[in-house]
Amino acid sequence: MSRPRRGFVPRILVLPALIGLAFLVVPLLALIGHVDWGTLWADVTAASSLAALGLSLLTGVIATALCLVLGVPLALLIARSSPRRAALLRVLVTVPLILPPMVGGAALLFLFGRNGWLGPVLLDAGLRIPFTTTAVVMAQTFVALPFLVLAVEGPLRAVGTGYDEVAAGLGAGRWTILRRVTLPLAGPGLVAGTILCFARAIGEFGATALFAGNAPGTTQTMPLAIYTAFNGAGVSQGSAVALSLLLLGAAIAVLLLVRAWRPEVVR
Template structure:
């Protein structure tokens, strides 16, 4: 019913002009770029982390898994505050980044990417870890007995086995990053052209121009439905036992 109400109240006659506004185009471009960058970072960091959680046994494994995946259940605003305490100019790490390298993350486009990576990477990790746990270890052991090193086994055997799950996790990660609001506005702010992504633009528009907010919401709704329809079979295939 909420989705139907959104379609009924949509200003269809003025949709083109509303979506053609410069601020809207800029917010959409920034959203896609930042979500894509966050997804790439999540793949680079998340796939090895998922492998460690699935394959390595060490004291504190459960705690490590909880810490890595806690953004799944953490309120996004709390995540934004935590990022400020860690990477802000006076943060635990941020003060050194600023004084040593002149790097400032809060209220920048890079800050948007950091915030989106923080909240979205666990979706990829959970997807890949589940696939690794259900994959056939015999193939990896066979490659190792034939003389392949650990890195070669990981690159030539493990990754191809879980590639569908990596793809599914990446899509979920990208979609989550695209729709991120709380951590972004808290850590990166809401500056048009710099940190104002589509969710933030919707929030601004709703206060002054509800029709524009509905039009922007339709864009994200279309993206979400397209992803679900186009990749549903891939998700089901990735989630099935190998």
């Protein structure tokens, strides 16, 4: 059995590669090293920490559900569009990924704020969105939706429409094809996209801070509580480090779950 080829990477590149890896890993190790393990449980279970954690989980779940309701149809639309239209739609979906989150928060504020395009109409109807828990969900949805759409659209485009056409030829209706054929084929992408979407939602900071504010118990999620603590207010620094550790653990768990659902590449 032949040995796997390792390529011909110049050995001199190993040093900058290791420096880059250390630059990414060592700060996280420093964070872990700063955790006071003796008070970790007390820090995590403090009232302010539980409020931020509970709000993050609640709004993250709601935002992920909204992303599924809106993102799966959008992914289907992109996957089944002509190449030119699909490219345009894909660009529009990707824009929030490359924009600074603060820009997304400002955009939402200019749309739904008191002086925004829809603000006066909503106020006349007795609805106020900015600086409420609803605004947290909307900000999380805005930044997390592209992760789900792009994760689902790729598998849908890859499998094509051949199986759908066979099912239609056997007499299956559109909804049956969607439920029994299309979505199962995109299952790994759907699961991975959902996990990434939830992780991005609970880690959102910039758009939430600008559009929803930082009110404890109402709009202060875990990232906002951590930021506030390190600026000397609200949650204690011990709780902030503990919450940071929770977010780090959640990120690692997400990567492991996504890896578990990713098909192996056959070489």
